[in-house]
Amino acid sequence: MRLSVPPDLHAATRVRPVDAAWAFALRAGLAVAVPLVVLTATGHPSLAGVATFGAFTALYGRDEPYRRRALIVAAAAMGLVASVAAGTLAALAPQSEIVGVAAVALVGATATVLCNRYRVGPPGGLMFAFATAVTSALPATAPADLLRNAALTAGAAAVSWLIVMSGFLVAPGxxxxxxxxxxxxxxxxxxxxxxxxxxxxxxxxxxxxxxxxxxxxxxxxxxxxxxxxxxxxxxxxxxxxxxxxxxxxxxxxxxxxRGPVPRLAATATENRKIAERRRAATLLRDLPARRGGPLWPAAARVALGALVAGAAAGLLVHYTGLGHPYWAAVSAVAVLQGASLRLSRHRAIQRAGGTTIGLLIAGAAVAVPGGPWVLVVEILIAQVIAELLVVRNYGLAMLAVTPLALLVGELGHETPPLDLIGDRLIQTVLGCLLGLAAAALIRNRAATRHLGEAITAVEQATHDRQDARHLAALVATMREAYEVAAGEPALNPATTDRVLHAEREARRALTSAD
Incomplete structure:
Protein backbone atom coordinates (compact mmCIF):
# COMPACT_ATOMS: atom_id res chain seq x y z
CA MET A 1 0.00 0.00 0.00
CA ARG A 2 1.44 3.36 -1.02
CA LEU A 3 1.61 6.08 1.62
CA SER A 4 0.00 9.39 0.71
CA VAL A 5 2.21 12.42 1.37
CA PRO A 6 0.27 15.56 2.41
CA PRO A 7 0.54 18.27 -0.26
CA ASP A 8 2.02 20.82 2.18
CA LEU A 9 4.71 18.37 3.29
CA HIS A 10 5.51 17.45 -0.31
CA ALA A 11 5.83 21.12 -1.32
CA ALA A 12 7.87 21.99 1.79
CA THR A 13 10.41 19.22 1.14
CA ARG A 14 10.85 19.86 -2.59
CA VAL A 15 14.49 20.56 -3.50
CA ARG A 16 14.95 23.09 -6.29
CA PRO A 17 17.77 22.97 -8.87
CA VAL A 18 20.15 25.92 -8.66
CA ASP A 19 22.99 27.54 -10.56
CA ALA A 20 25.84 29.87 -9.61
CA ALA A 21 25.39 28.93 -5.94
CA TRP A 22 29.08 28.61 -5.07
CA ALA A 23 30.01 32.14 -6.07
CA PHE A 24 27.31 33.64 -3.88
CA ALA A 25 28.08 31.35 -0.93
CA LEU A 26 31.79 32.18 -1.02
CA ARG A 27 31.05 35.91 -1.21
CA ALA A 28 28.81 35.62 1.83
CA GLY A 29 31.42 33.58 3.69
CA LEU A 30 34.17 36.09 2.95
CA ALA A 31 31.97 38.99 4.04
CA VAL A 32 31.35 37.30 7.40
CA ALA A 33 35.00 36.26 7.76
CA VAL A 34 36.43 39.80 7.69
CA PRO A 35 34.78 41.21 10.86
CA LEU A 36 34.99 37.90 12.70
CA VAL A 37 38.73 37.50 12.11
CA VAL A 38 39.61 41.15 12.73
CA LEU A 39 37.68 41.50 15.99
CA THR A 40 38.67 38.10 17.34
CA ALA A 41 42.33 38.75 16.53
CA THR A 42 42.18 42.09 18.36
CA GLY A 43 40.70 40.48 21.46
CA HIS A 44 37.06 41.53 21.03
CA PRO A 45 35.19 38.34 20.11
CA SER A 46 32.05 39.51 21.93
CA LEU A 47 31.78 42.40 19.44
CA ALA A 48 32.22 40.15 16.43
CA GLY A 49 28.63 38.99 16.69
CA VAL A 50 27.36 42.56 16.28
CA ALA A 51 29.63 43.22 13.30
CA THR A 52 28.42 40.01 11.66
CA PHE A 53 25.04 41.61 11.09
CA GLY A 54 26.70 44.20 8.88
CA ALA A 55 28.24 41.33 6.95
CA PHE A 56 24.75 39.97 6.28
CA THR A 57 24.50 42.82 3.78
CA ALA A 58 26.16 40.38 1.37
CA LEU A 59 23.05 38.18 1.44
CA TYR A 60 21.04 40.68 -0.60
CA GLY A 61 21.06 41.42 -4.32
CA ARG A 62 22.15 37.85 -4.95
CA ASP A 63 22.03 37.73 -8.76
CA GLU A 64 21.01 41.25 -9.64
CA PRO A 65 22.88 43.22 -12.33
CA TYR A 66 25.57 45.31 -10.70
CA ARG A 67 23.82 48.66 -10.98
CA ARG A 68 20.68 47.43 -9.21
CA ARG A 69 22.75 45.26 -6.87
CA ALA A 70 24.72 48.29 -5.69
CA LEU A 71 21.47 50.04 -4.68
CA ILE A 72 19.89 46.98 -3.05
CA VAL A 73 22.98 46.13 -1.02
CA ALA A 74 23.45 49.75 0.07
CA ALA A 75 19.80 49.92 1.18
CA ALA A 76 20.19 46.60 3.03
CA ALA A 77 23.29 47.95 4.77
CA MET A 78 21.40 50.99 6.02
CA GLY A 79 18.51 48.81 7.11
CA LEU A 80 20.79 46.46 9.06
CA VAL A 81 22.50 49.38 10.80
CA ALA A 82 19.06 50.71 11.77
CA SER A 83 18.00 47.24 12.95
CA VAL A 84 21.07 46.88 15.16
CA ALA A 85 20.43 50.36 16.55
CA ALA A 86 16.82 49.40 17.32
CA GLY A 87 17.97 46.24 19.07
CA THR A 88 20.56 48.13 21.13
CA LEU A 89 17.97 50.72 22.16
CA ALA A 90 15.73 47.86 23.29
CA ALA A 91 18.62 46.41 25.31
CA LEU A 92 19.07 49.78 27.03
CA ALA A 93 15.38 50.04 27.91
CA PRO A 94 13.78 48.81 31.16
CA GLN A 95 12.19 45.36 30.74
CA SER A 96 14.50 44.83 27.79
CA GLU A 97 13.17 41.36 26.93
CA ILE A 98 9.62 42.59 26.37
CA VAL A 99 10.77 45.74 24.55
CA GLY A 100 13.16 43.62 22.49
CA VAL A 101 10.42 41.28 21.26
CA ALA A 102 8.23 44.25 20.31
CA ALA A 103 11.20 45.75 18.45
CA VAL A 104 11.78 42.47 16.59
CA ALA A 105 8.16 42.32 15.48
CA LEU A 106 8.07 45.97 14.41
CA VAL A 107 11.37 45.84 12.52
CA GLY A 108 10.45 42.52 10.90
CA ALA A 109 7.07 43.84 9.79
CA THR A 110 8.45 47.10 8.40
CA ALA A 111 11.32 45.37 6.60
CA THR A 112 8.97 42.78 5.09
CA VAL A 113 6.67 45.46 3.69
CA LEU A 114 9.59 47.39 2.19
CA CYS A 115 11.23 44.27 0.74
CA ASN A 116 7.93 43.24 -0.88
CA ARG A 117 7.30 46.76 -2.13
CA TYR A 118 10.66 47.00 -3.89
CA ARG A 119 10.95 43.28 -4.71
CA VAL A 120 14.25 42.91 -2.94
CA GLY A 121 14.04 39.11 -2.87
CA PRO A 122 15.39 36.63 -0.30
CA PRO A 123 16.11 36.74 2.58
CA GLY A 124 13.59 39.58 2.70
CA GLY A 125 12.81 41.11 6.07
CA LEU A 126 14.06 38.17 8.12
CA MET A 127 17.69 39.24 8.58
CA PHE A 128 16.65 42.67 9.84
CA ALA A 129 14.46 41.02 12.49
CA PHE A 130 17.28 38.63 13.37
CA ALA A 131 19.77 41.49 13.80
CA THR A 132 17.35 43.34 16.08
CA ALA A 133 16.65 40.20 18.07
CA VAL A 134 20.24 39.26 18.87
CA THR A 135 21.42 42.78 19.65
CA SER A 136 18.43 43.32 21.94
CA ALA A 137 19.67 40.35 24.00
CA LEU A 138 23.31 41.46 24.17
CA PRO A 139 24.52 43.45 27.19
CA ALA A 140 24.22 47.23 26.79
CA THR A 141 24.67 49.69 29.63
CA ALA A 142 25.26 53.15 28.12
CA PRO A 143 24.36 55.22 25.04
CA ALA A 144 27.95 54.74 23.87
CA ASP A 145 27.06 51.11 23.20
CA LEU A 146 24.56 52.32 20.61
CA LEU A 147 27.20 54.28 18.69
CA ARG A 148 29.70 51.41 18.97
CA ASN A 149 27.28 48.78 17.66
CA ALA A 150 26.07 50.99 14.82
CA ALA A 151 29.67 51.79 13.82
CA LEU A 152 30.71 48.13 13.87
CA THR A 153 27.71 47.16 11.74
CA ALA A 154 28.29 49.99 9.28
CA GLY A 155 31.98 49.13 8.90
CA ALA A 156 31.26 45.46 8.24
CA ALA A 157 28.48 46.45 5.83
CA ALA A 158 30.85 48.68 3.86
CA VAL A 159 33.33 45.82 3.51
CA SER A 160 30.50 43.51 2.42
CA TRP A 161 29.38 46.01 -0.22
CA LEU A 162 32.88 46.01 -1.70
CA ILE A 163 33.01 42.21 -1.69
CA VAL A 164 29.60 41.89 -3.32
CA MET A 165 30.50 44.40 -6.02
CA SER A 166 34.05 43.08 -6.63
CA GLY A 167 32.85 40.69 -9.32
CA PHE A 168 32.30 43.68 -11.60
CA LEU A 169 36.07 43.88 -12.04
CA VAL A 170 36.26 40.26 -13.24
CA ALA A 171 33.04 39.60 -15.15
CA PRO A 172 30.80 42.68 -15.30
CA GLY A 173 28.28 40.92 -17.52
CA ARG A 258 32.70 35.48 -19.85
CA GLY A 259 33.50 34.70 -23.43
CA PRO A 260 31.56 35.09 -26.66
CA VAL A 261 27.78 35.31 -26.73
CA PRO A 262 26.09 32.72 -28.98
CA ARG A 263 25.12 34.52 -32.19
CA LEU A 264 21.72 33.81 -33.68
CA ALA A 265 19.64 35.26 -36.44
CA ALA A 266 16.38 36.70 -35.16
CA THR A 267 13.16 36.04 -37.03
CA ALA A 268 11.16 38.97 -38.38
CA THR A 269 8.74 38.57 -35.48
CA GLU A 270 11.58 38.59 -32.97
CA ASN A 271 13.12 41.69 -34.55
CA ARG A 272 9.79 43.47 -34.14
CA LYS A 273 9.63 42.30 -30.56
CA ILE A 274 13.14 43.61 -29.83
CA ALA A 275 12.27 46.98 -31.35
CA GLU A 276 9.08 47.06 -29.32
CA ARG A 277 10.93 46.29 -26.11
CA ARG A 278 13.33 49.13 -26.75
CA ARG A 279 10.46 51.54 -27.28
CA ALA A 280 8.86 50.32 -24.06
CA ALA A 281 11.99 50.77 -21.92
CA THR A 282 10.34 53.42 -19.75
CA LEU A 283 7.34 51.20 -19.05
CA LEU A 284 9.56 48.25 -18.20
CA ARG A 285 11.48 50.33 -15.68
CA ASP A 286 8.18 51.11 -13.98
CA LEU A 287 6.98 47.52 -13.76
CA PRO A 288 9.04 46.34 -10.74
CA ALA A 289 7.62 49.08 -8.53
CA ARG A 290 3.92 49.04 -9.45
CA ARG A 291 1.85 50.65 -6.73
CA GLY A 292 -1.33 49.02 -5.46
CA GLY A 293 -0.36 45.61 -6.86
CA PRO A 294 -1.74 42.31 -5.58
CA LEU A 295 1.13 41.76 -3.15
CA TRP A 296 0.18 44.77 -1.03
CA PRO A 297 -2.70 43.07 0.86
CA ALA A 298 -0.39 40.14 1.64
CA ALA A 299 2.34 42.54 2.79
CA ALA A 300 -0.12 44.29 5.12
CA ARG A 301 -1.11 40.90 6.58
CA VAL A 302 2.57 40.05 7.14
CA ALA A 303 3.17 43.38 8.88
CA LEU A 304 0.29 43.07 11.34
CA GLY A 305 0.74 39.32 11.80
CA ALA A 306 4.43 39.65 12.59
CA LEU A 307 3.75 42.35 15.17
CA VAL A 308 0.96 40.42 16.93
CA ALA A 309 2.65 37.01 16.79
CA GLY A 310 6.04 38.34 17.85
CA ALA A 311 4.66 40.33 20.77
CA ALA A 312 2.43 37.48 21.96
CA ALA A 313 5.27 34.97 21.73
CA GLY A 314 7.60 37.23 23.66
CA LEU A 315 5.11 37.91 26.43
CA LEU A 316 4.23 34.24 26.81
CA VAL A 317 7.87 33.18 26.89
CA HIS A 318 8.72 35.93 29.36
CA TYR A 319 6.25 34.60 31.92
CA THR A 320 7.29 30.96 31.54
CA GLY A 321 10.86 31.68 32.63
CA LEU A 322 12.53 30.31 29.48
CA GLY A 323 15.55 32.07 28.04
CA HIS A 324 16.10 33.69 24.65
CA PRO A 325 12.50 34.81 24.01
CA TYR A 326 13.55 36.62 20.83
CA TRP A 327 13.89 33.27 19.05
CA ALA A 328 10.13 32.82 19.19
CA ALA A 329 9.59 36.27 17.68
CA VAL A 330 12.11 35.66 14.90
CA SER A 331 10.47 32.31 14.08
CA ALA A 332 7.08 34.01 13.83
CA VAL A 333 8.52 36.63 11.48
CA ALA A 334 10.14 33.89 9.38
CA VAL A 335 6.87 31.99 9.00
CA LEU A 336 5.05 35.16 7.98
CA GLN A 337 7.49 35.92 5.15
CA GLY A 338 5.22 33.87 2.87
CA ALA A 339 2.75 35.89 0.80
CA SER A 340 -0.13 33.50 1.56
CA LEU A 341 -1.37 31.08 4.20
CA ARG A 342 -0.17 28.13 2.12
CA LEU A 343 3.37 29.51 1.86
CA SER A 344 3.35 30.26 5.60
CA ARG A 345 2.47 26.62 6.27
CA HIS A 346 5.36 25.47 4.08
CA ARG A 347 7.76 27.83 5.86
CA ALA A 348 6.57 26.64 9.30
CA ILE A 349 7.16 23.00 8.36
CA GLN A 350 10.61 23.81 6.98
CA ARG A 351 11.70 25.96 9.91
CA ALA A 352 10.43 23.65 12.66
CA GLY A 353 11.72 20.47 10.99
CA GLY A 354 15.07 21.93 9.96
CA THR A 355 15.63 23.51 13.35
CA THR A 356 14.91 20.26 15.20
CA ILE A 357 17.57 18.38 13.24
CA GLY A 358 19.88 21.41 13.12
CA LEU A 359 19.92 21.54 16.91
CA LEU A 360 21.75 18.21 16.99
CA ILE A 361 24.43 19.76 14.78
CA ALA A 362 24.40 22.94 16.86
CA GLY A 363 24.86 21.00 20.09
CA ALA A 364 27.92 19.29 18.69
CA ALA A 365 29.30 22.59 17.35
CA VAL A 366 28.86 24.47 20.63
CA ALA A 367 30.44 21.63 22.61
CA VAL A 368 33.68 21.61 20.57
CA PRO A 369 36.48 22.99 22.76
CA GLY A 370 38.99 25.55 21.55
CA GLY A 371 37.64 28.99 22.38
CA PRO A 372 36.61 31.85 20.08
CA TRP A 373 38.69 30.80 17.07
CA VAL A 374 36.89 27.47 16.86
CA LEU A 375 33.57 29.35 16.96
CA VAL A 376 34.78 31.65 14.16
CA VAL A 377 35.68 28.70 11.92
CA GLU A 378 32.36 27.01 12.66
CA ILE A 379 30.43 30.21 11.86
CA LEU A 380 32.18 30.57 8.51
CA ILE A 381 31.53 26.95 7.56
CA ALA A 382 27.88 27.25 8.60
CA GLN A 383 27.47 30.50 6.64
CA VAL A 384 28.77 29.00 3.38
CA ILE A 385 26.72 25.82 3.75
CA ALA A 386 23.58 27.81 4.60
CA GLU A 387 23.87 29.89 1.44
CA LEU A 388 24.48 26.80 -0.68
CA LEU A 389 21.31 25.18 0.68
CA VAL A 390 18.88 28.07 1.09
CA VAL A 391 18.15 28.38 -2.63
CA ARG A 392 17.50 24.65 -2.78
CA ASN A 393 15.21 24.34 0.22
CA TYR A 394 14.69 26.55 3.26
CA GLY A 395 14.31 23.53 5.54
CA LEU A 396 17.68 22.14 4.43
CA ALA A 397 19.25 25.54 5.00
CA MET A 398 18.01 25.48 8.61
CA LEU A 399 20.41 22.59 9.23
CA ALA A 400 23.19 25.17 8.92
CA VAL A 401 21.27 28.33 9.89
CA THR A 402 20.38 26.89 13.31
CA PRO A 403 23.99 26.37 14.45
CA LEU A 404 24.95 29.64 12.73
CA ALA A 405 22.39 31.60 14.74
CA LEU A 406 23.41 29.93 17.99
CA LEU A 407 27.11 30.46 17.39
CA VAL A 408 26.72 34.14 16.40
CA GLY A 409 24.47 34.85 19.36
CA GLU A 410 26.77 33.12 21.82
CA LEU A 411 30.13 34.36 20.51
CA GLY A 412 31.74 35.84 23.59
CA HIS A 413 28.71 34.96 25.76
CA GLU A 414 29.03 31.28 26.61
CA THR A 415 25.88 29.40 27.65
CA PRO A 416 25.55 25.73 28.61
CA PRO A 417 24.83 23.76 25.40
CA LEU A 418 21.80 21.93 26.83
CA ASP A 419 20.16 25.21 27.84
CA LEU A 420 20.74 26.62 24.38
CA ILE A 421 19.28 23.59 22.62
CA GLY A 422 16.24 23.37 24.87
CA ASP A 423 15.43 27.07 24.60
CA ARG A 424 15.88 27.10 20.83
CA LEU A 425 13.61 24.09 20.24
CA ILE A 426 10.78 25.34 22.43
CA GLN A 427 11.00 28.91 21.15
CA THR A 428 11.09 27.87 17.50
CA VAL A 429 8.04 25.61 17.78
CA LEU A 430 6.19 28.29 19.75
CA GLY A 431 7.05 30.99 17.22
CA CYS A 432 6.05 28.83 14.26
CA LEU A 433 2.69 27.99 15.84
CA LEU A 434 1.95 31.62 16.66
CA GLY A 435 3.05 32.70 13.22
CA LEU A 436 0.69 30.18 11.64
CA ALA A 437 -2.11 31.33 13.93
CA ALA A 438 -1.57 34.91 12.82
CA ALA A 439 -1.53 33.85 9.15
CA ALA A 440 -4.82 31.97 9.64
CA LEU A 441 -6.57 34.66 11.69
CA ILE A 442 -5.46 37.69 9.67
CA ARG A 443 -6.74 36.54 6.32
CA ASN A 444 -5.83 38.19 3.06
CA ARG A 445 -9.45 38.74 2.12
CA ALA A 446 -8.54 41.26 -0.55
CA ALA A 447 -6.56 38.67 -2.55
CA THR A 448 -9.59 37.27 -4.36
CA ARG A 449 -10.89 40.74 -5.16
CA HIS A 450 -7.52 41.80 -6.59
CA LEU A 451 -7.41 38.63 -8.65
CA GLY A 452 -10.87 39.31 -10.05
CA GLU A 453 -9.85 42.84 -10.99
CA ALA A 454 -6.67 41.55 -12.64
CA ILE A 455 -8.60 38.95 -14.68
CA THR A 456 -11.11 41.56 -15.82
CA ALA A 457 -8.29 43.89 -16.89
CA VAL A 458 -6.68 41.13 -18.98
CA GLU A 459 -10.00 40.19 -20.57
CA GLN A 460 -10.77 43.81 -21.42
CA ALA A 461 -7.28 44.48 -22.83
CA THR A 462 -7.46 41.30 -24.92
CA HIS A 463 -10.88 42.26 -26.29
CA ASP A 464 -9.76 45.81 -27.09
CA ARG A 465 -6.51 44.61 -28.74
CA GLN A 466 -4.46 46.97 -26.60
CA ASP A 467 -0.70 47.49 -26.87
CA ALA A 468 1.18 44.19 -26.55
CA ARG A 469 3.48 45.44 -23.78
CA HIS A 470 0.51 46.69 -21.76
CA LEU A 471 -1.28 43.37 -22.20
CA ALA A 472 1.83 41.40 -21.23
CA ALA A 473 2.16 43.52 -18.08
CA LEU A 474 -1.48 42.85 -17.18
CA VAL A 475 -0.97 39.10 -17.66
CA ALA A 476 2.06 39.22 -15.35
CA THR A 477 -0.02 41.06 -12.74
CA MET A 478 -2.78 38.46 -13.06
CA ARG A 479 -0.32 35.61 -12.54
CA GLU A 480 1.09 37.37 -9.49
CA ALA A 481 -2.41 37.90 -8.07
CA TYR A 482 -3.31 34.25 -8.70
CA GLU A 483 -0.22 33.03 -6.84
CA VAL A 484 -1.31 34.95 -3.74
CA ALA A 485 -5.03 34.13 -3.98
CA ALA A 486 -4.42 30.44 -4.66
CA GLY A 487 -2.51 30.22 -1.39
CA GLU A 488 -5.54 31.35 0.60
CA PRO A 489 -8.38 28.97 1.54
CA ALA A 490 -11.59 28.52 -0.46
CA LEU A 491 -10.58 29.85 -3.87
CA ASN A 492 -13.45 29.06 -6.23
CA PRO A 493 -12.38 26.48 -8.90
CA ALA A 494 -14.28 28.54 -11.46
CA THR A 495 -11.81 31.37 -10.78
CA THR A 496 -8.90 29.13 -11.75
CA ASP A 497 -10.70 28.20 -14.99
CA ARG A 498 -11.24 31.87 -15.69
CA VAL A 499 -7.53 32.62 -15.16
CA LEU A 500 -6.54 29.83 -17.54
CA HIS A 501 -8.98 31.02 -20.20
CA ALA A 502 -7.92 34.67 -19.85
CA GLU A 503 -4.25 33.75 -20.14
CA ARG A 504 -4.85 31.51 -23.14
CA GLU A 505 -6.77 34.23 -24.98
CA ALA A 506 -4.16 36.84 -24.10
CA ARG A 507 -1.37 34.63 -25.44
CA ARG A 508 -3.28 34.21 -28.69
CA ALA A 509 -3.70 37.98 -28.95
CA LEU A 510 0.00 38.55 -28.28
CA THR A 511 0.99 35.96 -30.88
CA SER A 512 -1.33 37.39 -33.53
CA ALA A 513 -0.07 40.90 -32.73
CA ASP A 514 3.47 39.73 -33.51
Missing amino acids: APRRLAIARALRAAAALADAPDGPAGLTARQQAALAVERAWRAAAGRADEEVLVAHAETELSGVHGHDPAAAAELRELAARLTP
Missing part, protein backbone atom coordinates in the same frame (compact mmCIF):
# COMPACT_ATOMS: atom_id res chain seq x y z
CA ALA A 174 27.95 37.76 -15.41
CA PRO A 175 24.63 38.65 -13.66
CA ARG A 176 23.14 39.77 -16.97
CA ARG A 177 24.12 36.56 -18.73
CA LEU A 178 22.89 34.48 -15.81
CA ALA A 179 19.47 36.15 -16.08
CA ILE A 180 19.33 35.37 -19.80
CA ALA A 181 20.40 31.75 -19.28
CA ARG A 182 17.70 31.33 -16.64
CA ALA A 183 15.10 32.74 -19.02
CA LEU A 184 16.15 30.28 -21.70
CA ARG A 185 15.93 27.33 -19.29
CA ALA A 186 12.62 28.48 -17.84
CA ALA A 187 11.11 28.82 -21.32
CA ALA A 188 12.47 25.39 -22.26
CA ALA A 189 10.82 23.88 -19.18
CA LEU A 190 7.40 24.77 -20.59
CA ALA A 191 7.72 21.79 -22.95
CA ASP A 192 7.28 19.57 -19.89
CA ALA A 193 4.75 21.74 -18.05
CA PRO A 194 1.34 20.14 -17.41
CA ASP A 195 -1.95 21.65 -18.46
CA GLY A 196 -4.34 23.25 -16.01
CA PRO A 197 -3.51 25.02 -12.73
CA ALA A 198 -0.25 23.12 -12.25
CA GLY A 199 1.10 24.63 -15.47
CA LEU A 200 0.34 28.15 -14.30
CA THR A 201 3.30 28.08 -11.92
CA ALA A 202 5.73 27.07 -14.66
CA ARG A 203 4.39 29.73 -17.03
CA GLN A 204 4.54 32.38 -14.32
CA GLN A 205 8.14 31.52 -13.48
CA ALA A 206 9.08 31.56 -17.14
CA ALA A 207 7.35 34.89 -17.72
CA LEU A 208 9.11 36.49 -14.75
CA ALA A 209 12.48 35.07 -15.85
CA VAL A 210 11.99 36.43 -19.39
CA GLU A 211 10.94 39.81 -18.02
CA ARG A 212 14.11 40.02 -15.90
CA ALA A 213 16.21 38.96 -18.88
CA TRP A 214 14.72 41.69 -21.08
CA ARG A 215 15.61 44.32 -18.50
CA ALA A 216 19.12 42.89 -18.09
CA ALA A 217 19.85 42.64 -21.82
CA ALA A 218 18.46 46.03 -22.81
CA GLY A 219 20.52 47.63 -25.58
CA ARG A 220 22.75 44.59 -26.25
CA ALA A 221 21.73 43.25 -29.64
CA ASP A 222 23.21 39.72 -29.45
CA GLU A 223 21.76 39.11 -26.00
CA GLU A 224 18.37 40.58 -26.91
CA VAL A 225 18.06 37.98 -29.65
CA LEU A 226 18.53 35.21 -27.09
CA VAL A 227 15.82 36.68 -24.89
CA ALA A 228 13.55 37.02 -27.91
CA HIS A 229 14.04 33.30 -28.56
CA ALA A 230 12.96 32.60 -24.98
CA GLU A 231 9.88 34.78 -25.33
CA THR A 232 8.99 33.09 -28.61
CA GLU A 233 8.88 29.79 -26.74
CA LEU A 234 6.94 31.41 -23.91
CA SER A 235 4.31 32.63 -26.35
CA GLY A 236 3.64 29.05 -27.44
CA VAL A 237 4.11 29.79 -31.13
CA HIS A 238 5.95 26.45 -31.52
CA GLY A 239 3.47 24.61 -29.34
CA HIS A 240 6.28 24.08 -26.77
CA ASP A 241 8.06 21.68 -29.09
CA PRO A 242 10.73 19.49 -27.37
CA ALA A 243 13.21 20.27 -30.15
CA ALA A 244 12.84 24.02 -29.58
CA ALA A 245 13.23 23.43 -25.83
CA ALA A 246 16.45 21.46 -26.41
CA GLU A 247 17.82 24.33 -28.50
CA LEU A 248 17.10 26.80 -25.69
CA ARG A 249 18.86 24.59 -23.14
CA GLU A 250 21.89 24.33 -25.40
CA LEU A 251 22.01 28.11 -25.78
CA ALA A 252 21.83 28.50 -21.99
CA ALA A 253 24.74 26.11 -21.54
CA ARG A 254 26.85 28.07 -24.06
CA LEU A 255 26.14 31.42 -22.38
CA THR A 256 29.01 31.59 -19.88
CA PRO A 257 29.85 34.50 -17.53
